[in-house]
């Protein structure tokens with residue numbers, strides 16, 4: 001089993017700053033080790049705060065952004081450029097302010113994209129894109145150095161919601177219909193795909209996340225609480241603010 005750790009920061013702003021700093025270091029280390037780096041982004045408020053913080057850190061210029069692959073863990077199935085798309089949010093906050101190679105930015109398809117308004121076709125198309133970038137010896141997925149996830153109040157991660165049939169999906173990317181969080185139609189990496197990442201970071205801030213975070217770390221079942229079912233191959237990091245960490249068993253905390 002990979003190593004799991006919990007870091008607790010004073011508040012949501014400090015959490016975003018700390019995750020941003022960690023992300024830069026992770027990308028630098030990956031580039032030093034492998035010559036390139038791959039990050040998987042997610043959506044939500046805390047993710048947006050992290051992207052903004054990365055874009056504002058002077059150390060961002062130490063990363064060779066032309067050798068960073070950007071993937072998404074989930075997407076809201078909406079037209080390109082819709083302000084609610086996770087891609088739109090990440091571009092505005094970070095991707096438009098660093099010199100990425102556009103060929104290495106891999107957004108999940110939009111509902112007005114080449115696959116049309118068909119989320120199943122969009123998910124299949126993304127699975128093909130992932131397979132085209134697969135690492136040697138691995139048929140379906142590229143190497144992910146770090147995969148970031150927000151945590152829903154109900155314990156969802158990416159667009160894997162409690163009790164949803166997507167739990168039983170073995171393909172790397174799936175359409176999701178009937179999401180309890182709007183919009184109802186989404187695409188998501190599935191848990192088996194998420195769990196191939198070298199490091200998985202679960203980032204959560206605010207008191208409304210305390211119950212889900214506490215239950216996940218106390219060993220809840222993944223179908224009821226998807227956050228309990230994700231882990232990195234090498235490391236799983238829970239990156240929290242104090243409010244979100246309120247129900248974390250004391251033995252698991254390292255207060256910062």
Ligand SMILES: O=C(O)[C@H](O)[C@@H](O)[C@H](O)[C@H](O)COP(=O)(O)O
Nearest residue numbers: 043044045046150151152157158
């Ligand atoms: O598309 C989305 O909304 C997400 O990818 C979702 O999984 C999000 O990360 C969590 O719901 C946490 O979102 P907040 O940080 O806004 O609570």
